[in-house]
Amino acid sequence: MALMITDECINCDVCEPECPNEAISQGVEIYEINPSKCTECVGHFxxxxxxxxxxxxxxxLNPEIVESKDELMEKYYKLTEVK
Structure with missing residues (x-):
């Protein structure tokens, strides 16, 4: 599954620089995670x-986006162009 940021976000700015896939960005009100870039850090950490x-x-975890560890690893490979 990809991760998601809930309304409890306080915009503290600590999550964005930690994401190795650059999946986190500032949204209109709170930070958001782009599910097409989120691998739950599989492949990195x-x-x-x-x-x-x-x-x-x-x-x-985002319950609307279910992905196995294998699928997350495949996404990691595509994002990093590692084969």
Whole structure:
């Protein structure tokens, strides 16, 4: 699954620079995660870095975008052009 940022976001700016895929950006009101770029840090780290640094714990899995670890790894390969 891709991750998502909920309305509890306080715009603290710590998640955006942690994302290795540049999937996080400032939205109209809060930060947003582009699901086509989010791999939950699969291929980069053992755990999603944005979740690790979020002070308000507002970055859960997005239940509307279900992806297996294999699918996330494939997305990582496409994003990084690693084969």
């Amino acid at each position: 053992d755990e999603p870095q944005c979740q690790q640094v979020c002070p308000v714990d507002c970055i859960p």
